[in-house]
Amino acid sequence: MKPSITAAVIASCLFIGLPTTTVADSEDVVVENAWARASIGVNRPGAAYMTIRNNGTDSATLVGLETPLSMMPDIHETKTDANGVSSMAPAGDIMIPPGESVSLEPGGLHAMLMRPQIKMVEGETFPLTLNFADGGTLTVDVPILGISARGPEG
Amino acid sequence: MRLSKLQKGLWGLAAIAIVGFALLQISIRGEQQTGDPAYRADFELTDHQGMVQTDEYFTGRWMLIFFGFANCPDVCPTTLAEIAAVMDALGSDATQVQPLFISIDPERDTQQALAEFIPYFDANIIGLTGTADQIERTSKTFRIYYEKIEEAASPDGYTMGHSSQLFLFDPQGGYAGAWTYGTPAEEIVSDLRVRM
Numbered sequence: 001m002k003p004s005i006t007a008a009v010i011a012s013c014l015f016i017g018l019p020t021t022t023v024a025d026s027e028d029v030v031v032e033n034a035w036a037r038a039s040i041g042v043n044r045p046g047a048a049y050m051t052i053r054n055n056g057t058d059s060a061t062l063v064g065l066e067t068p069l070s071m072m073p074d075i076h077e078t079k080t081d082a083n084g085v086s087s088m089a090p091a092g093d094i095m096i097p098p099g100e101s102v103s104l105e106p107g108g109l110h111a112m113l114m115r116p117q118i119k120m121v122e123g124e125t126f127p128l129t130l131n132f133a134d135g136g137t138l139t140v141d142v143p144i145l146g147i148s149a150r151g152p153e154g
Numbered sequence: 155m156r157l158s159k160l161q162k163g164l165w166g167l168a169a170i171a172i173v174g175f176a177l178l179q180i181s182i183r184g185e186q187q188t189g190d191p192a193y194r195a196d197f198e199l200t201d202h203q204g205m206v207q208t209d210e211y212f213t214g215r216w217m218l219i220f221f222g223f224a225n226c227p228d229v230c231p232t233t234l235a236e237i238a239a240v241m242d243a244l245g246s247d248a249t250q251v252q253p254l255f256i257s258i259d260p261e262r263d264t265q266q267a268l269a270e271f272i273p274y275f276d277a278n279i280i281g282l283t284g285t286a287d288q289i290e291r292t293s294k295t296f297r298i299y300y301e302k303i304e305e306a307a308s309p310d311g312y313t314m315g316h317s318s319q320l321f322l323f324d325p326q327g328g329y330a331g332a333w334t335y336g337t338p339a340e341e342i343v344s345d346l347r348v349r350m
Contacts, residue, residue: 044224044227045225045227047228072307080336084317084332084335086229087301087303087313087316088305106336107229107335110227112228113227148239149235150232150235
């Protein structure tokens with residue numbers, strides 16, 4: 001008796017869970033002003049910044065990143081508390097409501113490029129793929145600016 | 155509903171414990187933000203070229219001091235880029251200002267690690283590091299906070315949380331103020347010009 005109840009609960013969770021992951025619509029998502037800073041060697045993690053805009057009528061949820069540049073790219077968030085102490089932590093899934101955008105910028109959300117495989121050289125670009133909850137993907141070329149760049153304009 | 159003496163006593167102890175804990179947290183995390191001129195720059199550390207540097211060496215110049223670590227991908231390069239922009243905008247007055255980057259990650263930030271990092275910002279920034287004891291002492295005199303945060307994918311499995319203000323010390327080494335992280339270079343330059 002008990003195992004069948006457990007199975008029924010799991011089955012209903014799966015059934016209820018499925019539609020929520022297919023509602024999101026990533027087809028109308030665009031990336032603007034992507035940029036990254038040049039790195040020194042391949043020992044240190046890098047960061048990339050951009051604005052992700054959802055022009056669609058459904059929300060889109062960013063669930064992961066892929067790039068040949070890094071073995072472990074992930075969205076991280078820097079938070080600074082009232083005492084001026086800054087620290088970073090994984091940001092988890094990023095939900096972008098329809099018609100809105102999310103900014104990845106210094107001191108906030110950023111694409112953290114951990115375990116880098118290739119040196120980030122000023123003047124070059126690298127592909128970064130955004131994975132969405134609906135299975136959609138979006139690949140952008142991120143320009144690598146100088147190490148002392150302050151924004152997408154350099 | 156009258157409380158017994160014992161109950162009152164216990165509640166009293168609990169209140170004292172809570173207040174005490176709160177005060178301890180405040181003192182640990184370094185309450186100094188701005189406006190307290192009571193402390194002076196005080197350090198003896200090794201720079202990214204291997205030279206021992208003390209605060210006395212910089213007497214006569216304004217010091218812009220930032221604490222960070224070389225493996226920091228976001229806040230530290232961003233602040234160093236702002237400092238580079240400040241130094242650039244100061245033009246000939248830049249000779250009166252010495253930017254210093256003090257590592258709060260002595261384990262990974264050897265002199266060599268800073269030598270491969272700091273000079274790329276091309277702004278006459280001096281990187282300073284030391285032993286774990288030296289860095290701890292320095293953090294106490296500057297009343298700043300830092301901590302290790304486990305993160306499996308980072309080099310050696312950790313990243314750092316740290317005070318991210320940019321501190322200003324006057325040519326006599328006295329504390330002159332601090333800008334919170336994210337203050338644009340333009341604002342820092344106009345503040346500096348008023349003071350200088």
